[in-house]
Amino acid sequence: MSRTTVAQHLARRGVDVSRGMKPADVAQAIDRYAxxxxxxxxxxxxxxxxxxxxxxxxxxxxxxxxxVA
Incomplete structure (x- = not known):
């Protein structure tokens, strides 16, 4: 089964398969960097x-x- 087919099956079942940063991840990164x-x-x-x-x-x-060197 291809990766695309698996992703489609998971998406139909409500599983988030995106790999990018979510807004909560970005907010957490900004806080930690600060x-x-x-x-x-x-x-x-x-x-x-x-x-x-x-x-x-x-x-x-x-x-x-x-x-920082």
């Missing part, structure tokens, strides 16, 4: 890649801190 968490740590906590976290933060107007 608390000083690194994007890598936030990603590990929420189950997303570091780049996904940074992109979501930027999209929502969060100023990204410079990297």
């Amino acid at each position: 608390e000083g968490w690194s994007s890598a740590r936030i990603g590990a906590e929420l189950g997303f890649d570091n780049k996904t976290i940074i992109a979501a933060l930027r999209k929502h107007g969060v100023v990204i801190r410079p990297r």
Whole structure:
């Protein structure tokens, strides 16, 4: 069975199979980043890649801190 077919069966049964960040995930990421968490740590906590976290933060107007060497 293809991945698409499985996703369609799950969707018909009300299972959310989307892999993007939900608004609640973004809000949590913004809060944690404001608390000083690194994007890598936030990603590990929420189950997303570091780049996904940074992109979501930027999209929502969060100023990204410079990297710590």
